[in-house]
Amino acid sequence: MLVEVPFGRISLVGLIIEVTTYSELKQSKLKAVLRVAPLIPLNDRLMELGYFASQYYIHGLGETLVSAIPKWWRTSSNWSKPLQQLIAKEKATAQSNSKKKIAQNQLNEEQTHAIQILSNHQAGTFNTYLLNGVTGSGKTAVYLTFIESLLKLDRGAQALIMLPEINLTPQLQRRIQEHFPEENLAILHSGLTEKQRGIAWHQAMTGAARIVLGTRLSIMTPLPKLVAIIVDEENDSSFKQQEGLGYSARDLAIWRAKNERLPIILVSATPSSQTWHAVKEGRYQEIQLSNRVGGFQFPNVELVAPHKSSRSIIMSPMMIRALEVNYREGRQSLVLINRRGMAPVISCSSCDWLSECDHCSSYMVMHRQLGHFKTPMLCCHHCGLVKPIPQACPWCSDVDLQPLGRGTQKVEDQLQTLFPQATVLRVDADTARTSKKTEALFQEIHDGAAQIIVGTQMLAKGHDYKNIGLVCVLDADARLYSNDYMAPEHLFAQLVQVAGRAGRFSGAPTKILIETRYPDDPVYQYIKTFDLAGFMEHLMSTRQEAGLPPFSYQALVHAEARQKKEVLTWLNHAKLFLQKTAYLQTGITVFDPVPKSIARLGGWERSQLLIESRHRAPLQALLNELEHYFRQQSLGRISKVGKVRWSIERDPLFI
Template identity: 45%
Template sequence: MNELFLRIALDTPLDSLFDYRWEPPTRVVGDTDANESVPVISPQPGQLVVVPFGRQELVGIIIEIASTTKVPLAKMKNVTAVRSELVPLSNEWLALTQFAADYYQRPLGEVALPALPKNLKALKTVSLQRGLKKLAKLGDHNDAQATAEPLLNTEQQNAVNAITEPTGFTPHLLFGVTGSGKTEVYLQSVSKILQQDQQAQVLILVPEINLTPQFEAHIRARFPGILLSTLHSGMAEGERLLHWLAAHLGRARIILGTRLAMLASMPHLKLIIVDEEHDPSYKQQEGLRYSARDLAIWRARQLNIPVVLGSATPSLESWQGALSSRYRLSVLRERAVKNAVLPVVKIINLEREKPSEGLTPRLISAIKLRLETSEQSLLFLNRRGYAPVLACDACGWISQCTRCTANLVLHKGDHRLRCHHCGLEQRIPRSCPTCGNIDLQPLGRGTQRMEESLAAIFPDAKVFRIDADSTRLKGSAAAAFERVHDGDVDILIGTQMVAKGHDFKRLTLVAALNPDAALFSQDYRASERLFAQLMQVSGRAGRTAQKEGGNMSEVLVQTRYPDHPLYHALMAHNYEAFAKDLLQERQQAQLPPFMYQALLRAEAKELQQAIDFLREAAACQTHVGITMNDPIPMTMTRIANVDRAQLLVESASRPALQAFVKEWIGTLRTMKSKVKWSVEIDPVDI
């Protein structure tokens, strides 16, 4: 047979693909006929291979096969092994990774290989063989008892009909108030898609791992005869491989996961759903800085299938897409549960009502009312730890991190000062390191301190805290939320982990304790995110019909700026008016979604070194239609003894920006510098 040359992508920091030579094995089998050759299956694009690379062996992916190569034969190396036991990754999947590599300006290998489970890329095939055997024994059912589909209201039914119409690629924006039954629209849309095609697969994305157990329970209850795969970074490697294989081989017809599931192999994908599409968690913040939401739209277009973006507070990019008719808009204006109404939002002016231990008298009274009627209260404070900083009143010393431009946060229960950026930990000093004063005081309040205050004010209440510190162990988040759902909690204090996706049946009071800081952030997206957070956490209240003798559901916002337009929009539950104002501001300021951006980041031991590199980078390339801003230090300038600066590049044309960045990166790689740099397309944190 003719000699074959394979172009193989490897997970290396290099841009190019590597050419290898493949020779069919020559061994023979059987003792009856020594000339009986082993059947040889030619390698195919999408197969995994083991190849020599330097002094080691690596697993790569075959991208293409050719009969000629420009590489001299003397320099060619043979492929060590072809993983023919695994069905090749599809051409559509390879095209997806190629698009992501091109758009986000990364080498193909750095996109394709990290998207695969770690055990799949092992040099030995023990894990793969074990996963395939487990999958072969796995039934296509679960032990859950099927639940009937509830009747939909008119708005919900219209949304399901629109999503499941056989119109090919259509991006749907499902805009519904909190509690309007978006999940039920998803489930009934999934049901219709699966009924239309007996091989169809559906992908459902959620922004955070802690939202998967609740969604998984809904899916298993509704589809007991359907195999479900769950994919997220919190899974053990063997478990993740098994679920990935089920999706890759078409056994799993529903795939539920966080952003990494967007790059999973699903050969029969017919519908993509992105829940809470506005959430910044869909943007990867290291390595390949991709947006799972944006890739979902591209993948839907590639496969000519519908994609649903659901949110009570859509991103301005998606909202503008609906206003310009690029997205089909479905609106759910009423709560799905009969007699369940949106909570009343009230503003507490901290200039008039002075708080004690962070709680105003009106809020304390509101919590007491809920305790008397066995209802739950939720206090939202997006700041974990006991206090943001420990300070000395005598000399002004504060607990600063020695490695970051950040303070060490007081964690009283652990007797530690901890940096939430680099992980540095110190014991709480017995006296001020500067002047020796032993009377050190915590400044500000985190969730731990608020938990302590609530326990003191309401000694008979069951006070419970949910944040990243209390849910560090595997399974602890699911167990914590289960306690709340079971009614074993009277007062819940939590960070943004509790703000979205959870359906607390007995919750009638929500309080936002310290939201003002985001009003004055230099990040132009801060107000958009704050409004989304407050709308989402407000929506946890009043999701069921008011019980007889119970309290009206309400939201109390403690603020020093009661006249701010954001809070007025919140009181009116008026996302549309708020979004209209923000879009006008963005258009006037020429910011996304009316402008496209790329961000060059530089890291060095000294800030000036990073700034100098960025200045040189700005001067080394010019292009018509490109705006190059001045280099500036990043908001968090120093992390783990590394100084960081950034350079923002903008253009009104996405193709022009892409063309510029591709050429620019090539030039940057020729610059001799010890500065570590990276380019991010469509940055969300500036």
């Protein structure tokens, strides 16, 4: 139960997790609870999930459970507000959106078969399904129909649908709302106001909402009569929280389904390697949809060599020609580049000076304009530092400073110059700063107001475009040749996603041009034929050879301090401690501490230590010991000596 208690001179909101009749303290030392929140207690199943997450992700129980409760409820002054009135008001605005039942498309044979398999699921048992199908194969219709049947069976039943990023997928949200016009949907994501989130959470907890649609944070929602969980785009990395409790909502969802004995459906066009492996081992049941509904065609993929480095030309002449042809044919083009701003760095023409950030080991990006600054500025995308561009080189005073490379703004500028008649639209984190602005940008694309759209990966999430004739992917290699072993898997998924968004429902097939220096790389070879199985098998064999996940389990120890020496000393001590334990005999490898790919961030020196294990259980035991060892020498998660901030992360997605 959520309560307010006296704490020193102030009062705090906390969670009562147990009641005891005995205390070692004198009665006079005990204090009474000031107030109890007007909420029903969290149910046992949710508490079990909290205990598990806290133990598995090596995070305090309080931090885990309390942070899962919306802030609105953690503010005790809200407890006396007229809740029913607030709910009614919230509903009134939500309902003005839509209430009409949309005629559902007829399901094809394959979809009907998929639903049949799911309908055979025995209530009260756990099973993980992988619903795997290319874009346009009707996966959403399958899981929505399945949920509909479960909700019909039991008037109190609830379902949880998790999506990677709701802000970018309003179409899917609308579709789900239209499928269940009679149902009260609770929507949970970080773009809502605290009050909206608080109300939605309350609706879920009381059973008033039968469908909860949420991002990763919705996994800890109390749902008294949960009957099924859906994880859409299960391979998306945003299901993994990077800061604090570094949990994977996808993994917790599977644990929750198992603990509550429910069916869980993982949905993807490009399943994660982890899921693929589990299917091959027979732990998950795969349901495949291979046909496309609604006249969907896969695009034709061509690999294009990048234009030789030149300051004036931003892409290969072949791409520019293709853009021209497509423009003349009256179809829209997407140009994707995962780098915002004008130029990733500026340099001095006479010496080696580059626009490095004062606080990070990375370069400051040149922006043509940034927020309220109307003149070109330098901005660090890691720590947020903003500076004017120097008049002259700080090292040699030469005034000839040149931008190097290209970002979304530069591509936008040059294309506008090349195609003066066309409307060029830019979609990136700078132009789409609020969900309202994002909606407006996407609306312009759907209305056909823009003919050439330049943007980051944001463009490839969620929206289906009807009139795209050409997609140009710039700088694809940038992701591939990082030291991250997951990079090929992420790139392949991204390219399939791009293809899926653009290939839909258009007349002539869309063309995708991918700029690469390494056309022989397996990622590009398999993407040419959209051969998911071929790519995954290749990926699995390389991972198995190298002993990487899913054939092993990993954990990272993160450490940062003001001085590099302190960080390395701390991590070397950790390594020594780990080597002294007996676990190294059980197939655990401890690597040397190494600086992170961005070794200095906002003035903090950062390094990490990788631990790899062939089995899950000994790794868990080892990490518990390690945490205990760290805690003895720390105040919270900051070491007493050297002030090193540390954390332990399970199953890291980026190394």
